[in-house]
Amino acid sequence: MTAASMSAFASRSTWLASRVTHVALGFAVLSLLSGAFDAPDLFSRGGISATLRFTAPILLAGLGALWAERSGVINLGLEGMMIAGTWFGAWAAIEWGIGPGLVVGVGAGVAFGLLLALLTVTFGVDQAIAGLSLGLLAAGLTRFLSSITFATVPGGSITTSPPVPDFAIVSVPGVDLLIAPAESADLPILSDAAAVVLGLLTDVSVLTIAVVALVPLTWWILWRTSLGIRIRAVGEAPEASDSLGVRPWRYRYLALAVSGGLAGLGGVYLVTVASSLYREGQTAGRGFIGLATVIFGNWNPWSVTLGSVIFGFTDALRTRQELTVGVLLTGLGLLFALVAVRRGLGRDWRGVLLFGIPAVAMLAWFWLVRVVPSELVSFAPHLTTLLVLAFARQRLRPPAAIGEPFRRGDAG
Amino acid sequence: MRGPRGAALLLAAPAAATLLALVVAAAVLQLAGADPVVTLRDALAYGLRPETLVAVVNKAIPYYLAGISAAIGFHLRLFNIGIDGQYRLAAFAAAVIGAAVAVPAPIHLALIVTVALVVGWGWAAIAGLLYVRRGVNVVISTIMLNAVATGVIAWLLSPERLGQIAPGSNNVTTATISETGWIPAIPTPAGGLNGLVILAVLLGIGYWVVLNRTTLGFEVRAMGLSERAATVAGIRAPRLALLTMAASGAIAGLVGLPQLLGASHRFGLDFPAGLAFTGLSVAILGRNHPLGVAIGAFVWAFLERSAQVLDLAGISREVVTILQAVIVLSIVVAYELVRRVRARQERRYVAQTVEGAPA
Numbered sequence: 010m011t012a013a014s015m016s017a018f019a020s021r022s023t024w025l026a027s028r029v030t031h032v033a034l035g036f037a038v039l040s041l042l043s044g045a046f047d048a049p050d051l052f053s054r055g056g057i058s059a060t061l062r063f064t065a066p067i068l069l070a071g072l073g074a075l076w077a078e079r080s081g082v083i084n085l086g087l088e089g090m091m092i093a094g095t096w097f098g099a100w101a102a103i104e105w106g107i108g109p110g111l112v113v114g115v116g117a118g119v120a121f122g123l124l125l126a127l128l129t130v131t132f133g134v135d136q137a138i139a140g141l142s143l144g145l146l147a148a149g150l151t152r153f154l155s156s157i158t159f160a161t162v163p164g165g166s167i168t169t170s171p172p173v174p175d176f177a178i179v180s181v182p183g184v185d186l187l188i189a190p191a192e193s194a195d196l197p198i199l200s201d202a203a204a205v206v207l208g209l210l211t212d213v214s215v216l217t218i219a220v221v222a223l224v225p226l227t228w229w230i231l232w233r234t235s236l237g238i239r240i241r242a243v244g245e246a247p248e249a250s251d252s253l254g255v256r257p258w259r260y261r262y263l264a265l266a267v268s269g270g271l272a273g274l275g276g277v278y279l280v281t282v283a284s285s286l287y288r289e290g291q292t293a294g295r296g297f298i299g300l301a302t303v304i305f306g307n308w309n310p311w312s313v314t315l316g317s318v319i320f321g322f323t324d325a326l327r328t329r330q331e332l333t334v335g336v337l338l339t340g341l342g343l344l345f346a347l348v349a350v351r352r353g354l355g356r357d358w359r360g361v362l363l364f365g366i367p368a369v370a371m372l373a374w375f376w377l378v379r380v381v382p383s384e385l386v387s388f389a390p391h392l393t394t395l396l397v398l399a400f401a402r403q404r405l406r407p408p409a410a411i412g413e414p415f416r417r418g419d420a421g
Numbered sequence: 422m423r424g425p426r427g428a429a430l431l432l433a434a435p436a437a438a439t440l441l442a443l444v445v446a447a448a449v450l451q452l453a454g455a456d457p458v459v460t461l462r463d464a465l466a467y468g469l470r471p472e473t474l475v476a477v478v479n480k481a482i483p484y485y486l487a488g489i490s491a492a493i494g495f496h497l498r499l500f501n502i503g504i505d506g507q508y509r510l511a512a513f514a515a516a517v518i519g520a521a522v523a524v525p526a527p528i529h530l531a532l533i534v535t536v537a538l539v540v541g542w543g544w545a546a547i548a549g550l551l552y553v554r555r556g557v558n559v560v561i562s563t564i565m566l567n568a569v570a571t572g573v574i575a576w577l578l579s580p581e582r583l584g585q586i587a588p589g590s591n592n593v594t595t596a597t598i599s600e601t602g603w604i605p606a607i608p609t610p611a612g613g614l615n616g617l618v619i620l621a622v623l624l625g626i627g628y629w630v631v632l633n634r635t636t637l638g639f640e641v642r643a644m645g646l647s648e649r650a651a652t653v654a655g656i657r658a659p660r661l662a663l664l665t666m667a668a669s670g671a672i673a674g675l676v677g678l679p680q681l682l683g684a685s686h687r688f689g690l691d692f693p694a695g696l697a698f699t700g701l702s703v704a705i706l707g708r709n710h711p712l713g714v715a716i717g718a719f720v721w722a723f724l725e726r727s728a729q730v731l732d733l734a735g736i737s738r739e740v741v742t743i744l745q746a747v748i749v750l751s752i753v754v755a756y757e758l759v760r761r762v763r764a765r766q767e768r769r770y771v772a773q774t775v776e777g778a779p780a
Contacts, residue, residue, distance in 0.1 A: 085560060133761075134753045138705060141500070141560075141698070142702075142746055142749045145702070145749065146750065149744075149745065150746075152737070153453075153739040384573075385572055385573070387568075387571075392565070394561070395557075395566070398557045398561070399551055
């Protein structure tokens with residue numbers, strides 16, 4: 010190991026250590042707050058497993074967006090591909106069982122991905138128009154198909170399906186036995202920590218485990234195989250790739266098929282694990298939130314995962330009590346107040362206003378109203394997306410050829 | 422490439438798209454177990470009745486307003502998906518304020534329209550600022566703002582706040598605007614035509630004039646053709662993007678007015694939603710030209726209205742949504758193919774001219 014790489018390693022571990030300390034401190038403060046205001050479901054086992062269930066579909070959309078954008082195509086059809094995944098997944102699962110449901114749902118996503126490739130890669134249509142039109146097509150198609158399938162069977166209607174079978178649920182053996190006493194012991198911070206561990210390791214759907222495994226798999230394929238390097242090369246410099254015999258259209262077709270498949274899997278996840286039936290409008294913009302995680306995550310699968318957890322956590326807030334969200338808001342208000350004070354010490358008065366005003370607003374809200382009504386919680390993930398995109402540091406490096414159609418020898 | 426050949430090419434795209442849409446329509450109808458020829462003939466016959474045509478025009482007015490709003494953004498490749506949130510928030514605010522005041526008719530109407538314009542403008546300006554200052558993608562930010570608008574309206578519209586439960590139904594609405602804030606329908610032999618059609622026509626003319634006869638419009642078109650060239654010429658891209666986004670939002674704020682001023686006179690849970698994609702679609706169909714967008718809006722409304730016949734034939738009218746998506750997709754493909762043919766012709770023309778020129 011050279012001196013330079015040693016010091017890089019050292020600074021990296023300091024960075025990691027400071028991050029871990031921050032997270033632990035934040036957790037402790039929130040845990041104490043929720044204890045003080047009697048909002049027990051902030052770090053309950055159910056709350057954590059809900060976060061996991063809400064994170065997975067966003068993560069799948071995020072990974073789908075990552076594959077597409079790394080090859081140079083912005084996939085604004087993710088939402089439509091997810092919709093296709095929900096409908097076809099639910100339909101096939103009801104007809105033939107959960108396995109075929111998975112295959113058909115993913116297949117529907119792949120089919121839409123290939124259609125987007127046909128439009129954007131072969132025909133060179135504007136990527137935004139093509140993607141958004143696919144969303145329209147998916148919405149119309151599923152509504153029509155519902156009218157001739159779900160609407161005609163008992164328990165279903167034009168907007169909802171009958172119950173969809175679920176995947177098997179597993180736990181890490183022994184964890185429940187060992188840690189559950191700590192969870193129920195009512196210790197200040199420890200009980201909440203135990204609940205988090207239990208929520209992550211017990212009663213987890215096998216599909217969730219598969220989704221988590223897709224993150225390292227995506228990283229490995231895109232960064233450690235020649236196939237992945239070609240896909241990324243096509244997203245950075247299609248002309249140069251083409252001159253070396255790496256045909257951009259071929260890898261963009263492939264990347265969009267994978268992208269659609271991941272979004273389709275996200276749809277299947279929504280109808281099987283996150284809920285137990287198909288409902289129209291179920292995707293609720295998650296495909297677009299997935300696109301945002303890629304920007305937040307600077308086109309890197311690990312950071313995309315982090316972004317998905319943030320959005321998944323806020324998405325899962327709708328399952329919590331209104332008071333819990335109020336407590337969370339207070340935590341956020343305290344964090345903003347802290348940042349404002351630090352900006353004040355650095356004599357950055359604009360920063361003080363930027364963070365101080367929201368801090369005062371959030372703390373005042375909690376003081377006066379205490380709860381956050383469910384109508385306002387419903388857009389928590391969307392508002393978080395906006396704020397994160399607005400405040401995140403903008404040292405981003407998107408793929409160089411993103412959004413540009415490639416045509417050999419075409420001057421425009 | 423002007424001249425008869427160019428015009429033929431320009432018409433070739435919509436014609437090809439229509440043909441493809443008809444083929445898909447026939448296939449879907451066949452799949453659903455209906456006779457395609459008979460069903461399509463019935464739908465056309467129903468759609469062309471005078472009463473239906475008036476209803477179609479009424480339906481097309483908000484589509485047209487949304488289409489112009491989308492077209493404004495398209496010039497700078499700004500996809501304003503936020504039209505949806507902008508017009509619903511604008512109509513909600515206009516309904517609340519319009520119902521709260523009692524003033525003479527002209528002032529009342531002017532107030533309602535102003536509120537709608539300002540709210541749509543302001544809501545879109547958030548996305549514009551995020552784009553210009555922080556580089557946030559407009560598609561993503563406006564979709565998120567739509568969700569925020571939906572939640573805020575749902576919260577404010579509850580009976581404890583600004584809403585009231587409509588007697589005899591489970592609809593929650595704002596208070597009804599008094600008659601000084603209504604726009605009467607224009608009577609025709611086939612039924613009342615929404616009075617806001619005049620606003621739509623004036624808006625179309627205004628859009629054309631600003632775009633083609635003012636410096637601002639020139640800057641927008643220049644920026645749309647080549648950002649680099651326009652920037653070099655001294656046009657400030659961020660300022661223009663913010664202005665365009667806000668203008669698109671202000672027009673979007675008007676989308677709910679035909680319903681609010683001409684029909685329901687209050688904002689309720691049943692207020693039409695989801696017109697952003699309609700607006701984007703008709704703007705694409707109409708190639709951002711005011712007349713083209715008008716045709717697109719009419720076609721859209723015609724398809725939806727004449728689809729009511731399908732219910733009688735026992736087919737879900739959602740078939741129409743599939744058709745609309747197929748039309749948009751095939752028309753963008755057709756436009757792109759036409760563009761390529763033209764580019765090739767131009768290259769050949771230039772090559773010939775250069776070769777034929779004296780050395």
